[in-house]
Every structure is written in C-alpha cells, then in structure tokens.
Amino acid sequence: MTGRDPWATPRVAGPGGRVGPVDASLSPRYGGAATFARLPRLDEIGTADVDVAVLGAPFDTGVSFRPGARFGPGHVRESSRLLRPFNPALGTEPFARQQVVDAGDLAINPFDIDEALADVETGARTLLERATRLVTLGGDHTVALPLLRALHAVHGPVAVLHLDAHLDTWDTYFGAAYTHGTPFRRASEEGLLDAEACMHLGVRGPLYGPADLTDDRALGFTAVPCTELDAVGVPGLVERVRARVGDRPVYVSLDIDVLDPAFAPGTGTPEAGGMTSRELLALLRGFAGLRLVGVDVVEVAPAYDHAQVTGIAAAHAVYELLSAMVAG
Numbered sequence: 278m279t280g281r282d283p284w285a286t287p288r289v290a291g292p293g294g295r296v297g298p299v300d301a302s303l304s305p306r307y308g309g310a311a312t313f314a315r316l317p318r319l320d321e322i323g324t325a326d327v328d329v330a331v332l333g334a335p336f337d338t339g340v341s342f343r344p345g346a347r348f349g350p351g352h353v354r355e356s357s358r359l360l361r362p363f364n365p366a367l368g369t370e371p372f373a374r375q376q377v378v379d380a381g382d383l384a385i386n387p388f389d390i391d392e393a394l395a396d397v398e399t400g401a402r403t404l405l406e407r408a409t410r411l412v413t414l415g416g417d418h419t420v421a422l423p424l425l426r427a428l429h430a431v432h433g434p435v436a437v438l439h440l441d442a443h444l445d446t447w448d449t450y451f452g453a454a455y456t457h458g459t460p461f462r463r464a465s466e467e468g469l470l471d472a473e474a475c476m477h478l479g480v481r482g483p484l485y486g487p488a489d490l491t492d493d494r495a496l497g498f499t500a501v502p503c504t505e506l507d508a509v510g511v512p513g514l515v516e517r518v519r520a521r522v523g524d525r526p527v528y529v530s531l532d533i534d535v536l537d538p539a540f541a542p543g544t545g546t547p548e549a550g551g552m553t554s555r556e557l558l559a560l561l562r563g564f565a566g567l568r569l570v571g572v573d574v575v576e577v578a579p580a581y582d583h584a585q586v587t588g589i590a591a592a593h594a595v596y597e598l599l600s601a602m603v604a605g
C-alpha cells in the first residue's frame with residue numbers, strides 16, 4: 278500500500294494563504310469536476326479576498342446564425358485542464374500572484390432576452406461585491422452589454438478592447454435591439470464606454486454596407502482590421518493599443534471568432550482570414566501593465582469544435598489575460 282489517499286485533492290499553495298489549482302502531480306488532471314484550470318470554487322476559500330472570479334454565462338439566445346455557445350463555459354473549463362501554474366512567456370504565476378476562483382455559472386433565462394440581460398447584470402454586480410475583477414466565459418456576445426453595465430457602476434466609462442471578426446455595433450436584427458451583433462452600440466448609447474479609447478482588433482469579412490464602418494466610428498471605435506495585421510505586426514498592434522487606452526480602465530471583450538476558423542472552428546459565425554492562436558496570445562500578453570478591470574471570452578460553441586481546438590485556444594486566452602493582470 279502506498280499510504281497515499283486517492284481521494285485527496287491537494288492544491289498548489291500560493292503566498293499569503295492563496296489557494297491554487299489542484300496539484301496535478303498528486304491528482305491526475307483528467308479526473309475530478311472541471312473548474313477553470315482546476316482552481317478552487319468560490320465557496321472553497323471562505324471569506325478570503327478574491328482578486329479574480331471566473332464565471333460562466335451560458336446563454337446563446339441572442340445569436341444570428343449557429344447556436345450552441347450556451348455550452349461554451351463548460352467546454353472551456355474542460356479544455357483548461359492542462360494549464361499549469363507558471364507562465365514562462367510573461368515570467369509570472371497567475372494563480373499564485375492573485376487569488377483566482379471559479380464562481381460557477383449564472384442561471385440565465387434562455388427564453389427572454391430582457392430578463393437574461395438583467396440576470397447577467399445582477400449576477401455580475403453581486404459578484405463584484407466579492408471579487409475585484411471578473412473573467413466571464415460566454416455564452417454569446419450579447420452578454421457583454423450587461424457585464425459593461427455592471428462594471429460601469431464601479432469604474433464609470435471604460436475603454437473597450439474588442440477582439441472580434443465582427444464590429445458588433447449593429448443596431449437591430451428583425452427589430453430586436455439586444456443581440457450578439459449589437460452589444461457595443463447599445464453600450465455606447467448608454468454611456469458605458471470611453472468614446473476616445475475603444476478599439477476593434479481583428480475585424481474582417483463582408484459587411485452589410487459601408488455605413489457599418491461610418492456608424493461604427495461615430496460610436497467612438499477605431500478599428501485595426503485583420504487585413505492590416507501582417508503590415509502592422511503584433512508588436513505594432515500592441516503599441517497602438519497602449520497609445521490609445523493609456524492608463525484608462527480597460528475592458529477586454531474577446532470573441533473567439535477573432536481567430537481564423539482553422540484555430541477556432543467551434544464558434545457560431547466563423548469568418549475566413551483570421552488570426553492564428555499564436556498571434557492572439559502574443560497580443561494578449563501585450564496587455565500586461567494595462568489597467569484591466571474585466572474580461573470576457575465569448576462565442577465558443579463546442580458543437581462545432583473538434584479535439585477541443587477552440588476550447589483550448591479560449592482557455593489559453595484566459596490564462597494569458599490572467600497573467601497580464603499580474604505580470605511585471
């Protein structure tokens with residue numbers, strides 16, 4: 278007998294009593310319920326301070342094409358099992374330098390979008406009473422609006438770094454104002470955004486007409502389309518981002534379809550000619566040192582994924598953003 282307790286799930290301890298992920302050298306990473314990166318649930322850390330809460334927003338009733346993003350949060354958690362404590366690319370330990378927990382999933386009304394928006398905003402507001410920052414796993418991009426509403430109550434207008442193949446500043450679909458194609462127009466109309474500092478990164482593909490671009494600029498966004506990525510390069514893109522947002526509070530809204538369909542097939546509105554996952558992760562590392570007040574990673578639709586390709590890309594994007602919050 279080894280004397281080892283096979284039911285034990287010891288965790289990697291962090292400084293100051295921080296509770297880290299389950300220790301994969303003692304409890305195989307493919308076992309046990311999947312919280313994000315096998316981090317502790319909120320109810321496992323007592324009254325300790327929470328620097329970052331990861332939460333799921335399972336909702337896809339706002340989509341205009343393929344559904345399925347309601348299964349995104351669970352898929353990204355399952356795809357995060359291989360994440361390890363030390364990030365060599367940024368020289369930091371994202372789970373030791375800050376207390377990160379998995380707060381579980383919001384119960385969002387799938388049948389009534391107005392109620393769904395209220396569910397997400399209420400859930401985010403109450404969680405912000407406990408956690409300094411939220412990292413939200415979507416769900417479709419509709420959820421970005423209530424998350425920005427909740428954040429506005431704490432930080433005022435924020436600079437949005439919107440990584441997406443799509444502008445998502447359209448007005449209505451079939452007369453509906455709240456969809457996954459309209460969150461940032463609504464947010465701009467509601468005064469939630471810093472109109473001098475918002476950016477789209479990675480936009481591409483066919484539009485409904487040239488007015489889409491002129492309307493977008495009028496809402497306070499500048500855009501770096503994917504067609505400029507090779508010329509500008511990731512370092513150049515990081516420079517433009519840092520120059521635009523400065524030391525403002527920054528919200529990162531990452532639609533996984535900013536990646537090329539080769540790197541993120543598991544999504545609802547894929548567009549050819551996107552970023553590689555290597556480019557995306559390098560870009561996110563470039564956000565180290567920015568005043569990141571919140572993040573979402575949305576539009577992961579596992580039904581169209583294979584071998585967790587999209588889930589792994591999303592999990593690593595969250596990992597790099599968590600690392601950027603404490604790097605340097």
Ligand SMILES: N=C(N)NCCCC(=O)O
Binds near residue numbers: 418445447458532576
């Ligand atoms: N995937 C997001 N967030 N938006 C897609 C909008 C697609 C369209 O208007 O055709």
Ligand SMILES: [Zn+2]
Binds near residue numbers: 441534535576
């Ligand atoms: Zn998109």
Ligand SMILES: [Zn+2]
Binds near residue numbers: 576
């Ligand atoms: Zn989007």
